[in-house]
Amino acid sequence: MEFHHTSVLLHETIGQLQVKPDGIYVDGTLGGGGHAYEVLRRLSPRGRLIGIDQDADAIQAAKQRLSEFENRVSIVRSNYANMRARLAEQGICKVDGIVLDLGVSSFQLDTPKRGFTYRDEHAPLDMRMDDRQELTAKDIVNEYSEKELFRIIRDFGEDKFAKNIAKHIVSTRKEKEILTTGELCAVIRAAIPMKVQKSGGHPAKRTFQAIRIELNRELEVLKDSLDDMIDLLNDGGRICVITFHSLEDRIVKTVFRKNEHPCICPPDFPVCVCGRVSKGKAVRKPIVPSEEELKNNKRSKSAKLRVFERKEQ
Numbered sequence: 001m002e003f004h005h006t007s008v009l010l011h012e013t014i015g016q017l018q019v020k021p022d023g024i025y026v027d028g029t030l031g032g033g034g035h036a037y038e039v040l041r042r043l044s045p046r047g048r049l050i051g052i053d054q055d056a057d058a059i060q061a062a063k064q065r066l067s068e069f070e071n072r073v074s075i076v077r078s079n080y081a082n083m084r085a086r087l088a089e090q091g092i093c094k095v096d097g098i099v100l101d102l103g104v105s106s107f108q109l110d111t112p113k114r115g116f117t118y119r120d121e122h123a124p125l126d127m128r129m130d131d132r133q134e135l136t137a138k139d140i141v142n143e144y145s146e147k148e149l150f151r152i153i154r155d156f157g158e159d160k161f162a163k164n165i166a167k168h169i170v171s172t173r174k175e176k177e178i179l180t181t182g183e184l185c186a187v188i189r190a191a192i193p194m195k196v197q198k199s200g201g202h203p204a205k206r207t208f209q210a211i212r213i214e215l216n217r218e219l220e221v222l223k224d225s226l227d228d229m230i231d232l233l234n235d236g237g238r239i240c241v242i243t244f245h246s247l248e249d250r251i252v253k254t255v256f257r258k259n260e261h262p263c264i265c266p267p268d269f270p271v272c273v274c275g276r277v278s279k280g281k282a283v284r285k286p287i288v289p290s291e292e293e294l295k296n297n298k299r300s301k302s303a304k305l306r307v308f309e310r311k312e313q
Contacts, residue, residue: 006297007032007034007035008289008297008300009287009293009303009305010034010035011038012305014042016238016240016283016307017039017097017099017238019043019096020047020096021042023095024048024049024095025039025047026049026098026099027049027051027052027098028098028100029052029100030058030059030062032058032105032107033061033065035101036073037065040066040073045072049074050076050087051073052075052079052086053075054077055130056077056130058107059075061107063075079130080221083225083228083232084228087232094237095233096234096236097237097239097240098229098233098237100241100242102218102241102242102244103218103245104129115127117208118181118184118185118204120182121185124138124179125184127208135215138179140211140215141169141173141184142177146170147166150163150166152210153166153206153210153211156214157209157210158246158247159210161196164192165188168187169184169187184208189204219247222252226239230255230259230279230308230310233310236309237310238307238309238310239310240305240307241307242303242305243306249304253282253306259278259280262277262278262279263276279311280308280310280311282308283307283308284307287306287307288304288305289301
């Protein structure tokens with residue numbers, strides 16, 4: 001299956017990145033190379049882009065799409081959490097811009113064997129963004145305790161029926177291991193009142209999101225990586241982060257605010273004595289898709305772009 005992914009907020013992201021022709025840029029979630037391609041188009045032969053992704057299919061697709069820029073692009077299979085180390089291996093300690101397009105790609109959603117979708121009944125419960133990882137969604141569904149399942153569905157799926165869904169999963173797997181997306185969807189449907197199912201979206205959407213986030217440590221990786229990425233930026237460099245749900249957006253907003261206003265002194269102190277210095281500023285309020293983009297790409301509906309600019313003191 002051909003790797004296809006429509007880059008959300010593409011022109012807005014590239015515009016906010018303010019690409020310098022001779023600069024060094026990182027796409028930490030390379031995917032099919034949509035954002036990377038637009039950055040590379042704006043680079044001179046002396047400019048450079050490093051693309052990072054943990055998905056083998058994405059790496060293969062990006063290599064093909066970006067082949068015309070062979071001399072100015074390096075593609076690395078890794079998690080963006082390892083960005084500093086991967087850049088150091090290439091002799092890079094500072095960059096002029098970073099892009100993160102979070103969440104799951106259209107290709108991952110539309111490829112049943114990847115197990116991300118709740119719309120194919122026969123797909124395996126996989127959901128790994130990196131197939132070198134041993135743990136899968138099947139392991140979480142069949143091995144996590146009822147308490148652990150409740151926690152992740154409540155916290156990462158924000159589903160008010162989390163307790164009942166966890167209870168039904170544990171009850172069902174006592175009889176038979178839950179192996180496919182269809183089997184899990186059936187369990188979730190049984191745990192949610194029919195009147196709620198009729199009025200809301202797909203009943204499994206929140207649980208699938210929760211399991212995927214837990215499996216791939218998405219929020220943990222994001223929270224632990226943003227400070228380091230801001231430190232990687234040159235003076236005037238920018239990091240652009242596209243999120244797709246409130247949990248991601250809240251983390252980005254909080255980290256950006258902390259780096260802009262790091263002082264922890266009591267409000268009544270006349271001067272700062274904690275010694276924490278601002279590293280820059282959030283450029284503006286989050287940018288959301290235009291009406292035209294929403295019409296052409298329904299998956300862009302919940303997207304938000306936040307931008308932080310590094311400023312040396």
